[in-house]
Amino acid sequence: MLDFNWWWAFLALPLPLIVRFLVPKASEPSLAALRVPRLRPEQHNEDRTVKKSKVALASATLIWLALVTAAAQPQWLGEPVSIPNEGREMMLAVDLSGSMKIDDMQLNGRQVNRLTMTKSVVYDFIQRRVGDRLGLILFADTAYVQAPLTYDRETVSTLLSEAVIGLVGEQTAIGDAIGLAVKRFDAKDESNNVLILLTDGQNTAGNITPEQAKELAINKGVKIYTIGVGADKMLIQSFFGSRQINPSQELDETMLSDIASSTGGQYFRARNAEELNSIYQQLDTLEPIEGETRKMRPLTALFYYPLAFALLGSVLWIIVAFLKSLFGGMSLKNTDKESVEKQA
Numbered sequence: 001m002l003d004f005n006w007w008w009a010f011l012a013l014p015l016p017l018i019v020r021f022l023v024p025k026a027s028e029p030s031l032a033a034l035r036v037p038r039l040r041p042e043q044h045n046e047d048r049t050v051k052k053s054k055v056a057l058a059s060a061t062l063i064w065l066a067l068v069t070a071a072a073q074p075q076w077l078g079e080p081v082s083i084p085n086e087g088r089e090m091m092l093a094v095d096l097s098g099s100m101k102i103d104d105m106q107l108n109g110r111q112v113n114r115l116t117m118t119k120s121v122v123y124d125f126i127q128r129r130v131g132d133r134l135g136l137i138l139f140a141d142t143a144y145v146q147a148p149l150t151y152d153r154e155t156v157s158t159l160l161s162e163a164v165i166g167l168v169g170e171q172t173a174i175g176d177a178i179g180l181a182v183k184r185f186d187a188k189d190e191s192n193n194v195l196i197l198l199t200d201g202q203n204t205a206g207n208i209t210p211e212q213a214k215e216l217a218i219n220k221g222v223k224i225y226t227i228g229v230g231a232d233k234m235l236i237q238s239f240f241g242s243r244q245i246n247p248s249q250e251l252d253e254t255m256l257s258d259i260a261s262s263t264g265g266q267y268f269r270a271r272n273a274e275e276l277n278s279i280y281q282q283l284d285t286l287e288p289i290e291g292e293t294r295k296m297r298p299l300t301a302l303f304y305y306p307l308a309f310a311l312l313g314s315v316l317w318i319i320v321a322f323l324k325s326l327f328g329g330m331s332l333k334n335t336d337k338e339s340v341e342k343q344a
Contacts, residue, residue: 002302005073012068016060059317066310070303078298088192089149089185090129092156093137093177094118095199095229096163098170099250102200104231107273114200114229115165121276122198126157135184136160139177141169141205145184173206174199178213178259182220193222194265196279200229202252210255217263225265225279226256232271 004010096115105117126134134156136147146163147156177197185193195217203210217224230248257267270276 009072063313066306070307074302076300088132090194091135091181093197097140097172143176143180171205172201174203175208175210175213176206179208195224198227223265224263226260227268
């Protein structure tokens with residue numbers, strides 16, 4: 001079915017006529033006293049001029065009609081299609097503490113810090129969550145909601161990519177991040193409330209302890225998947241040579257495992273991008289909740305057809321007018337030259 005999104009744009013159709021009648025015409029001197037009987041060739045030229053004027057008027061009318069039609073935004077609405085509404089509600093909590101800048105991760109063959117690797121992998125994860133409502137929490141000294149639960153995956157991805165280390169401090173408030181996520185979930189009986197917590201340390205700040213946050217999650221039915229980010233081995237260079245250290249020695253795996261298992265989730269150890277990607281398979285096994293069926297009508301925009309016609313017609317009109325003025329001027333010069341020769 002053909003439809004116009006801005007149908008009221010057609011009210012502008014008579015605008016050229018209104019301007020034509022309202023704007024006063026320029027006064028022309030009367031040439032009645034100078035009129036002479038017209039010869040047949042002059043009559044032929046006059047008829048030709050009138051014909052050209054009619055063609056120009058018709059062309060301008062078509063161009064104006066095409067422009068107004070394009071402004072009305074024509075679109076084709078297809079038949080309604082039923083779409084089953086099912087999905088999950090997921091909140092992503094990402095650690096922005098100072099330790100996330102440690103360069104102990106490998107990504108596409110190059111050494112990067114933990115946050116860069118997390119952004120890369122989580123971005124791909126977000127793009128896979130079609131039909132899910134996603135939210136984003138960033139935490140360090142405290143936790144705050146960067147993006148509420150939404151179907152707009154692109155916005156969540158953009159907000160995550162703009163996150164920087166140290167934005168909200170240098171410590172790690174894991175308990176606050178969990179508590180804030182629990183509060184953000186809608187009070188629905190039929191919903192998969194899932195929190196994915198990514199951190200590389202232990203709880204060192206915040207007003208809520210991880211134990212208290214865990215109890216809140218259990219009472220609200222929130223399933224938590226915890227991910228410990230960071231390599232186990234890292235070589236560092238010093239004055240005495242190179243030595244191997246464990247950059248993840250501050251990671252509290254016991255606490256993260258307890259939170260995940262107590263809420264029905266699972267703990268993942270992400271020493272590299274491949275291990276972090278393994279969360280995909282686990283989350284894909286979650287049973288989606290089927291909601292009410294939604295109706296959608298496919299929509300195809302058609303405005304560019306009349307717009308292209310108007311632009312093409314305008315360009316052709318300008319070219320014709322230019323050629324006409326060019327060759328017309330040359331013809332006028334030749335006529336003047338012949339008149340001078342005859343008078344001589």
